[in-house]
Amino acid sequence: MDTLTHIAIGACIGEVLFSKQLGKKALIWGALAQSFPDIDFVGAFWIEPTAYFSVHRGVTHGLFAGLLAALIFSFLADRLHRPHDIPFRKFLLFFGLQILLHDLLDTCNAYGTGLLEPLLHRRVSFNLIYVADPLFSLPLAVAAITLVFVKRSAQMQKRIALGGLVPALAYLLFCVCNKLVVDNKFEKSLRSNDINYSSYFTTPTPFNSLLWYAVAKTDTGYYIGYRSILDKKDEPVKISYYPSNLSLLQSFKTSPKVNNLVRFGHGYYSVQQQNDTLVFNVLRFGQVLGWQRTNAPFTFHYYLNEGMDDMLAVQRGRFEGWNRNTIRFFLNRMIGKETDYPKE
Incomplete structure (x- = not known):
């Protein structure tokens, strides 16, 4: 996901889980933890571009780096907020959850995320949502801005945070349902055209979850088509061939x-x-x-x-x-x- 969406999610989760103990500082910690994996952007300034393509969303998005970062964040928060009665394990759970959620959300779009880096150089991508989708991000952004600039009761603040998180989760589930529909239609179209393919993927087109881009791989090239979930039920996917x-x-x-x-x-x-x-x-x-x-x-x-x-x-x-x-x-x-x- 884009950086601003990660920051908004981090702030909302910070409000829900830690605002009682830390107040608005919970929003800051949440935003920082959610942003951590994207620290790999600094590599773009000194790593050769084709190498950086694989560095981005690589080691810093791996589960091992996430655990190490969660320990460091927990140590810093524990020291900076003394005296306090917050168990270290709660800090660790909070920061670990934030970083893990960042990594899992990044697997939902097309770039690919190295969850097991540096041990296994394999990217995970579920192609569920476009990297910047307003319907996913807008409720989160509104909630985060409201939490930062509007002072309400603690109970109302938590409701505002949930008002950003719950619609985002519901929209992500909507994307999952759409993908299942498109996958089914694409498979049927490939079979009806007697196309022997080795694998395929479908992924949303920019800023929406209605129109999807579909690619099937063969020995000599690719069959590509587009399908809206609002297309007529029995309408086949129009497929074009592109040689490799x-x-x-x-x-x-x-x-x-x-x-x-x-x-x-x-x-x-x-x-x-x-x-x-x-x-x-x-x-x-x-x-x-x-x-x-x-x-x-x-x-x-x-x-x-x-x-x-x-x-x-x-x-x-x-x-x-x-x-x-x-x-x-x-x-x-x-x-x-x-x-x-x-x-x-």
Whole structure:
């Protein structure tokens, strides 16, 4: 999830669990603990970009680092708030819960989280919710801001915190239900088209849980489609084929950058030739207006040619080409409405 959402969750949980003993300082401790795993952002300033892709949400998001951080936070809180009658184990439970919740929430979107780093270099991703979803974050943000700036009774403060946490949890369950529906429809469409696939994933498109992006992997490429949970019940998912073109990587077998990208691709990546430029795509992050364009480029595209600017490879194509008409198309597609806007 985005950093502001983590901070809001931390503050709300701090209010519920620790405000009686620590007052508004509980909000600060909660926000700090929730933010800790994202300390890996400092690596972006000195780690080579393709290596940083795998460092982000790596060791600092692992369960072992979380336990160590919870112990350190507990020690600091215990010392700073003396004299007090709070058992050390309560501090440890509080900080451990905050950090664990951060890590688990990050597994809900497409980037992937290294829960068992550094022992096992395998990312966990459930693809349940887009990294920034207003319907998930807004109740939390409103609750956290209210807790910070509005003074109410202790009982009312706790109700405000729960007023942010409960809707967020309900929305996450709504996302789970939507994913089950989309998975079922995508599987049926693949079978009806006699597509032999080895694996697939579905993940939400930006800022919503209605329209989903689906990718099925085969030996030679990928079948990609979009499905809204509000599409007509029996309407199949329209699927397009995208070749993987992995043979184009033959001359890059010994390249550390390409090896880093392959690792980051988690088995879902392709290569394409654009004029004289070779482009490495990671499919997990979707396509640039893919629900509208045929053969849309992928959001994450890294230029393999020397001298190309790849500093914003993850974000570079996320909102490229968005305008009033494309937003209207997107909203209509979300609610399952057919449109007649041009595809390009």
